[in-house]
Amino acid sequence: MPELPEVEVLARHLRPLIHGKTIRAVNVRRAKVLLPTPPRTFRRTLLGAKFTGLSRRGKYLLFQLRVKANRKPISLLGHLGMTGRIFLAQKGRRLPKHAAVTLDLGASNLVYEDTRYFGRLTLDTSAVARLGPEPLDDEFRAETFAQSLKRSRQAIKVKLLDQGLVAGIGNIYASEALFRARISPGLAANKLTVAQVRRLRLAIRVVLAEAIECGSTVPLNLGGSKADGLFYFGRAPGAPDFYEERLRVYDREEQPCPNCRHPIKRIIQAARSTFYCPHCQRA
Numbered sequence: 001m002p003e004l005p006e007v008e009v010l011a012r013h014l015r016p017l018i019h020g021k022t023i024r025a026v027n028v029r030r031a032k033v034l035l036p037t038p039p040r041t042f043r044r045t046l047l048g049a050k051f052t053g054l055s056r057r058g059k060y061l062l063f064q065l066r067v068k069a070n071r072k073p074i075s076l077l078g079h080l081g082m083t084g085r086i087f088l089a090q091k092g093r094r095l096p097k098h099a100a101v102t103l104d105l106g107a108s109n110l111v112y113e114d115t116r117y118f119g120r121l122t123l124d125t126s127a128v129a130r131l132g133p134e135p136l137d138d139e140f141r142a143e144t145f146a147q148s149l150k151r152s153r154q155a156i157k158v159k160l161l162d163q164g165l166v167a168g169i170g171n172i173y174a175s176e177a178l179f180r181a182r183i184s185p186g187l188a189a190n191k192l193t194v195a196q197v198r199r200l201r202l203a204i205r206v207v208l209a210e211a212i213e214c215g216s217t218v219p220l221n222l223g224g225s226k227a228d229g230l231f232y233f234g235r236a237p238g239a240p241d242f243y244e245e246r247l248r249v250y251d252r253e254e255q256p257c258p259n260c261r262h263p264i265k266r267i268i269q270a271a272r273s274t275f276y277c278p279h280c281q282r283a
């Protein structure tokens, strides 16, 4: 499942490819992913609009477009959910079975594909207003982070998934950051010491920055071949294949901890897997 680094990698990849391109046709095959925007509004708004920018906020992509008739720019929000992918496909290629929306950009189509339709490509950008600070920006401050944690009795691993606390962290990087910070995933958020909060904030920034640098972690290119010219989300062009090796605890149950060689444990918290080292993450 894509988290902040994967979405950032995707945004960096797509940004120059779509810049200045005009939407010549809008094809909606699964109206569910547009919700709550009605398909007619979606089509009418985007037809003839030109891409002027692409940014990321948390796990969301924010496409900026300029509409001809109306000089006020509009935003299109993309969220990949569990299985979504957004890529450019050459015109004339067969569309994937689960292509939910295609935007005709001339020589190519911008395709939003989602096998489970949990993601979104919508004109409703209200979700962004509910997000906490961007973890890699200066606005992610230790003092406010500490204050937010003080108000929660949830286990810290579960609390880190709250996008209102800090934006963009999902199941993978929550486990990785806690391991890096040597904090037990079961510790109540309001019980973290000042030193632990500082370590955790830094660990979050380090694991996310490293992941962006490396390209990605999640091998979402399953089912596709790299040779067909599509961008497979999850791997930046030229990124090394060994990225998964860089995850220190996630999906490594029973494998030796890279610090102490004790076996990594997997537990379930709020119906999701947590991976940690019981020896290194005791407090």
Ligand SMILES: [Zn+2]
Residues within 6 Å of the ligand: 257, 258, 259, 260, 261, 262, 277, 278, 279, 280, 281
């Ligand atoms: Zn360990």
